[in-house]
Amino acid sequence: MMNTMTSITTVAIAVPLEAELVDRIRAVDPSVTVLYEPDLLPPERFPADHAGDPDFRRTPEQEERYWAMLNSAQVLYGFPNESPSGLARVATDNGHLQWVHAMAAGAGGAVKASGLDQQTLQKFKVTTSAGVHALPLAEFAAMGILNGFKRTAELALDQRARNWPELRTPTRLVSGSRLVIAGLGEIGLETARLARALGMAVSGTKRTPEPLEGIDQVTGNDGLPGLLATADAVVNTLPGTPYTEKLFNRDVFAAMKPGTVFVNVGRGTVVDEDALLEALDNGQVSYACLDVFAVEPLPLESPLWGHPKVLVSPHTSALSAAENRLITDRFCSNLRTFLDGGELPHLVDTVHFY
Incomplete structure (x- = not known):
């Protein structure tokens, strides 16, 4: 996979993440611009709560800012609103989207649930956090x-x-x-x-x-x-x-x-x-x-x-207090590969969805 961006690569943080971990992403390369607006992201209820508080609501103005931020990026950290519908929307609206990194190890099901057709799915890559868990x-x-x-x-x-x-x-x-x-x-x-x-x-x-x-x-x-x-x-x-x-x-x-x-x-x-x-x-x-x-x-x-x-067990065995740090480390490694034009690991198979 070749990164066609020759100057600035914009990464948008679509899910809750600690500020110090956002700084790790910024430190990967001077050519990376990271968009991070914590007031647009739901607060975490526990460590690695990627979806955040379900009671969180954006104002209409915040909602507009959130999607404008995501649609201006080539790379997303997390699915928008941590949902298949969010992925479907950004994949349709963002014409220069190149890569989305999922928080889950088994993100294939969410990609499938997005309902995106194969033509759209071929326009960008989705990587998972496989191995982190x-x-x-x-x-x-x-x-x-x-x-x-x-x-x-x-x-x-x-x-x-x-x-x-x-x-x-x-x-x-x-x-x-x-x-x-x-x-x-x-x-x-x-x-x-x-x-x-x-x-x-x-x-x-x-x-x-x-x-x-x-x-x-x-x-x-x-x-x-x-x-x-x-x-x-x-x-x-x-x-x-x-x-x-x-x-x-x-x-x-x-x-x-x-x-x-x-x-x-x-x-x-x-x-x-x-x-x-x-x-x-x-x-x-x-x-x-x-x-x-x-x-x-x-x-x-x-x-x-x-x-x-x-x-x-309520599907919690993969959770640990270190999860956000480990996923960020994985993303930073992948981002370096992306910037160097290498092949991203742990790609979602958009035919079999795993």
């Missing part, structure tokens, strides 16, 4: 594995009931067990690193299978059932695409050995939730740690809420 997601996955092996759900039930069981129940050793990771990308490989540190043997799937250091066996998704036969725990990190929808179906859960621990930090659409519930009830899955769901927020009537073998 790898460590917090991997730590969450490790927590889920440990929860399952160490029976924390049962311990919590006993504690609430003030029950001291007459017979002590042993827990399972993580060390020496087998883990299968569906999706050996950056998140999957970071999960594998932590798992190996706990003494686990790791295998997994990759869209293009190839040998990976420290991974016992790598297959495509079609080889997943064969890997599951000997797995003690399974972690899904796969994105939501037409090729992964309900990949974890009844047949795949049936391929697991009884008592498997299941963790999902990828996308909820990858899992057939009815099939998961059946697997939980028949003991094929002993525990499920879930950060993502097919419908979010998880509907109140979902049986997953009250299931004694399920931990429900």
Whole structure:
């Protein structure tokens, strides 16, 4: 990708961001002009609250200034209003837009939801923050594995009931067990690193299978059932695409050995939730740690809420107090590449939307 701007490149900050991090972006190169008007951005309610306070409203004059700022830039930090509709509007109105950097690792769904046609999508690039969230997601996955092996759900039930069981129940050793990771990308490989540190043997799937250091066996998704036969725990990190929808179906859960621990930090659409519930009830899955769901927020009537073998996390496992800094560092690195005419990493595939 070549940056056709020969003098000034204008970057507009479209989402809430700390002033000191904006200064980091300004420091990338003297040719960069950064547009940042904090009064036009909703205040953060917590660290890395990219959408900001939903009660925030701009005045008509502020709204006009906000869009004028975004439409004058070649590069955007964040989707306008952190929404697919905001992306659609700026892509239509901004004739010189070259690149938008998304806050999410899995921004493909939002790009698809924008409804932009392929002709418009080819006019600019969208990069994601993939990799920034790898460590917090991997730590969450490790927590889920440990929860399952160490029976924390049962311990919590006993504690609430003030029950001291007459017979002590042993827990399972993580060390020496087998883990299968569906999706050996950056998140999957970071999960594998932590798992190996706990003494686990790791295998997994990759869209293009190839040998990976420290991974016992790598297959495509079609080889997943064969890997599951000997797995003690399974972690899904796969994105939501037409090729992964309900990949974890009844047949795949049936391929697991009884008592498997299941963790999902990828996308909820990858899992057939009815099939998961059946697997939980028949003991094929002993525990499920879930950060993502097919419908979010998880509907109140979902049986997953009250299931004694399920931990429900409200799609927050990637969040950390360091997220804004890490995303800014990633953006600054990408901006340097952009200015030098290099190929931007972590581009959204506008055909498959991941």
